[in-house]
Amino acid sequence: MTDKFISIEGIARRYPGAGGGTTTVFEDFWLSMARGEFGCVIGHSGCGKTTVLNILAGLDEPSEGTVIVDGQGIEGTSLDRAVIFQSHALLPWRTVLGNVAYAVSSKWRKWDRARVKAHAQRFIDLVGLTGSEHKHPSELSGGMKQRVGIARALSITPKIMLMDEPFSALDALTRGTLQDEVRRICLETGQTTFMITHDVDEAIFLADKIFLMTNGPGAVLAEIVENPLPKERGRIDLHRHPYYYALRNHIVDFLVSRSKSFAAEVTDHDPRHVPTVRPGLPDLMIASGTELHHQTSWPGLSRPSTSH
Amino acid sequence: MTLSLRFRAAIVSLALLGVFLGIWHLATRGGGATANMSPEYARLMGLTATQGKSAMPGPLDVGAKLWEHLKRPFYDNGPNDKGLGIQLAYSIGRVGLGYLIAVIVAIPLGFMIGMSPLISKALDPFIQVLKPISPLAWMPLALYTIKDSSISAIFVIFICSVWPMLLNTAFGVAGVRKEWINVARTLEVGTVRRAFTVILPAAAPTILTGMRISIGIAWLVIVAAEMLVGGTGIGYFVWNEWNNLSITNVIIAILLIGLVGMLLDQVLARFTRMVTFPE
Numbered sequence: 368m369t370d371k372f373i374s375i376e377g378i379a380r381r382y383p384g385a386g387g388g389t390t391t392v393f394e395d396f397w398l399s400m401a402r403g404e405f406g407c408v409i410g411h412s413g414c415g416k417t418t419v420l421n422i423l424a425g426l427d428e429p430s431e432g433t434v435i436v437d438g439q440g441i442e443g444t445s446l447d448r449a450v451i452f453q454s455h456a457l458l459p460w461r462t463v464l465g466n467v468a469y470a471v472s473s474k475w476r477k478w479d480r481a482r483v484k485a486h487a488q489r490f491i492d493l494v495g496l497t498g499s500e501h502k503h504p505s506e507l508s509g510g511m512k513q514r515v516g517i518a519r520a521l522s523i524t525p526k527i528m529l530m531d532e533p534f535s536a537l538d539a540l541t542r543g544t545l546q547d548e549v550r551r552i553c554l555e556t557g558q559t560t561f562m563i564t565h566d567v568d569e570a571i572f573l574a575d576k577i578f579l580m581t582n583g584p585g586a587v588l589a590e591i592v593e594n595p596l597p598k599e600r601g602r603i604d605l606h607r608h609p610y611y612y613a614l615r616n617h618i619v620d621f622l623v624s625r626s627k628s629f630a631a632e633v634t635d636h637d638p639r640h641v642p643t644v645r646p647g648l649p650d651l652m653i654a655s656g657t658e659l660h661h662q663t664s665w666p667g668l669s670r671p672s673t674s675h
Numbered sequence: 676m677t678l679s680l681r682f683r684a685a686i687v688s689l690a691l692l693g694v695f696l697g698i699w700h701l702a703t704r705g706g707g708a709t710a711n712m713s714p715e716y717a718r719l720m721g722l723t724a725t726q727g728k729s730a731m732p733g734p735l736d737v738g739a740k741l742w743e744h745l746k747r748p749f750y751d752n753g754p755n756d757k758g759l760g761i762q763l764a765y766s767i768g769r770v771g772l773g774y775l776i777a778v779i780v781a782i783p784l785g786f787m788i789g790m791s792p793l794i795s796k797a798l799d800p801f802i803q804v805l806k807p808i809s810p811l812a813w814m815p816l817a818l819y820t821i822k823d824s825s826i827s828a829i830f831v832i833f834i835c836s837v838w839p840m841l842l843n844t845a846f847g848v849a850g851v852r853k854e855w856i857n858v859a860r861t862l863e864v865g866t867v868r869r870a871f872t873v874i875l876p877a878a879a880p881t882i883l884t885g886m887r888i889s890i891g892i893a894w895l896v897i898v899a900a901e902m903l904v905g906g907t908g909i910g911y912f913v914w915n916e917w918n919n920l921s922i923t924n925v926i927i928a929i930l931l932i933g934l935v936g937m938l939l940d941q942v943l944a945r946f947t948r949m950v951t952f953p954e
């Protein structure tokens with residue numbers, strides 16, 4: 368692997384289960400991402416996506432294993448890893464500016480008011496909330512609240528942005544606009560982003576890599592799907608791209624059937640070397656950690672094989 | 676005709692007051708039969724017996740007396756004859772001091788209880804036992820140990836106003852939304868700054884509700900406490916005027932106790948509104 372900016376190394380999370388035993392949400396879980404990448408995790412509800420994200424954020428601790436970010440094992444939360452919460456988690460007694468400024472002044476404690484304000488304002492402008500600085504969260508629509516959440520996360524210029532289903536509570540129109548916004552900002556700033564979603568199209572539009580998780584308990588990272596669509600892609604004409612349906616069908620197939628049967632069908636799954644697939648391309652498989660395997664067959668747009 | 680609800684309510688209130696004052700006036704007007712009694716007893720009973728006048732003062736008597744009091748609220752003719760303003764000031768001063776000490780103790784302690792499940796569990800039995808004790812039951816113990824009646828009254832105010840504040844603070848602090856705490860955690864906000872910038876504002880409405888309950892209880896208790904310890908204060912005034920058989924003054928005192936209690940409540944209500952945030 369080239370650059371492991373984020374490296375989740377063999378983490379497990381267990382909870383005390385009913386009747387004195389333990390429930391293992393997942394174990395021996397490995398995942399890595401390069402700097403500047405946008406990774407999306409897709410999996411059914413309850414498989415442990417939020418748990419992975421919270422461990423990455425430092426809000427939760429793994430029962431086993433470590434997480435390494437930028438060459439250092441993480442310990443607790445950090446200003447390097449900003450979280451955008453699903454419920455936006457704005458402080459309701461602060462204004463828009465107050466919420467963003469709270470983050471800014473937490474990162475740069477010596478800055479004076481004017482400097483904090485100017486910095487916060489820049490990020491409020493960036494997410495298109497100019498003019499609403501002095502409103503309280505209760506006066507904002509759901510989409511605007513989530514914009515404030517994004518501005519707050521971006522304002523501390525984190526190494527990684529962590530988003531837990533950030534748009535799932537929004538209507539389709541607002542969601543679309545915010546997806547455009549997030550993609551623009553991430554491309555402009557080269558932001559490394561780790562996001563949970565259950566919206567397949569959202570993942571296809573935003574992600575460079577899509578991580579597919581099987582159902583819990585005992586969930587595993589089944590495979591890594593590399594997005595074959597070009598970097599310059601528009602949300603509106605995404606579906607016109609020749610690889611779009613192959614990619615989408617692959618993910619939907621996984622969610623509908625393979626996420627359930629994976630554990631039974633794939634017996635030689637190596638959680639440390641999860642297979643990488645690029646649906647839609649001439650069946651081209653990148654086995655994790657090895658060179659590209661060009662296959663001579665040409666399945667074209669058909670569903671690619673993912674088994675070894 | 677669509678007068679605002681407020682205006683119509685005010686008219687009804689005034690009408691009710693008028694009816695009440697009217698009935699009161701008619702009921703105490705006098706003219707009842709003069710009892711047939713020995714002249715000595717009649718002299719003892721004063722006008723009540725000799726002129727058939729009711730012992731209960733009418734609204735006009737009370738009004739006139741109140742006007743007298745209002746004209747000179749701060750006169751001081753020795754221990755048993757002080758202006759109503761002075762007596763109220765003593766009471767408000769005691770309540771204020773006892774309440775302030777309660778705030779200083781209850782809010783930090785409530786914070787600790789709310790933040791630490793261990794402290795919460797450890798202190799719970801003590802609070803459960805101490806809370807239901809009538810504050811006046813402490814009075815003999817306070818008088819015995821403190822040996823000062825005025826400070827004992829302040830102690831009683833402290834002990835009665837501490838519980839609602841303590842419990843509400845603990846409840847408010849323990850109930851701060853996890854996601855707000857997580858925001859502070861991801862921003863690496865230290866414990867002290869977190870307490871002041873996240874937990875305090877989030878719990879403030881609950882804390883102030885407790886403070887509002889406390890001031891109400893404190894004002895209820897001060898009257899009884901001052902009746903017991905004597906000397907000064909509106910509670911003592913009520914008791915003293917009862918011994919003087921001046922029902923007029925007792926009624927005036929009752930009226931003022933109600934008004935001051937309402938004012939105290941309104942002040943706390945305003946503070947509560949100031950810290951309440953819409954979600």
Ligand SMILES: Nc1ncnc2c1ncn2[C@@H]1O[C@H](COP(=O)(O)OP(=O)(O)O)[C@@H](O)[C@H]1O
Nearest residue numbers: 382383392411412413414415416417418419583
């Ligand atoms: N505090 C807890 N105690 C016991 N089980 C928990 C706790 N928190 C989460 N879990 C379990 O962990 C699993 C993963 O949860 P989560 O990460 O929230 O899933 P997802 O975000 O993928 O929907 C769920 O099955 C849930 O029941």
Ligand SMILES: [Mg+2]
Nearest residue numbers: 416417418531
């Ligand atoms: Mg979740």
